[in-house]
Amino acid sequence: MEALVKKGAAALAGLVRWVRGERVMLDADLARLYGVETKALKRAVNRNRKRFPEDFMFLLKRKEVANLRYQIGTSSLGWGGSRYSTMAFTEQGVAMLSSVLRSDQAADVNIAIMRTFVQLRRMMDSNRELARRVSEMEKRYDEQFRTVFQAIQELIAE
Numbered sequence: 001m002e003a004l005v006k007k008g009a010a011a012l013a014g015l016v017r018w019v020r021g022e023r024v025m026l027d028a029d030l031a032r033l034y035g036v037e038t039k040a041l042k043r044a045v046n047r048n049r050k051r052f053p054e055d056f057m058f059l060l061k062r063k064e065v066a067n068l069r070y071q072i073g074t075s076s077l078g079w080g081g082s083r084y085s086t087m088a089f090t091e092q093g094v095a096m097l098s099s100v101l102r103s104d105q106a107a108d109v110n111i112a113i114m115r116t117f118v119q120l121r122r123m124m125d126s127n128r129e130l131a132r133r134v135s136e137m138e139k140r141y142d143e144q145f146r147t148v149f150q151a152i153q154e155l156i157a158e
Helices: 002-007 009-013 027-034 038-047 062-072 091-100 104-157
Strands: 017-019 022-026 057-059 087-089
Touching (some): 009 104, 017 062, 022 027, 022 091
Antiparallel strands (some): 022 087
């Protein structure tokens, strides 16, 4: 997993999923990154439940897990399956994990993940800016083409 962190934002961005309109990372992916078992990560979260309100971490419903399996293209999200609900962590939840998983690796991974979320946010902002510019150009060209069409109609009418 250390190699994945060193590869940077592109590799980590592949672990970010969209669930309920939020960018999240799943417990099993985070556990692998942090170098702990998924059950240890879940245990740490459950011991510190007050630090993980609904907007930091939420449990996936069966239908959401099935949908993710379909999107990811695997038959299961873990080779052995899980007896417990999958946890999805928002950006704030991932940041909070570093306070409950105290190790040098956890700190390094957390920094890499935070940088990834920042890059994703910047990409989304630049896409919004691009969409705004395209919309402005369409309006401007629609006006110019309207003038051209009016001129053509006048020529046809003559």
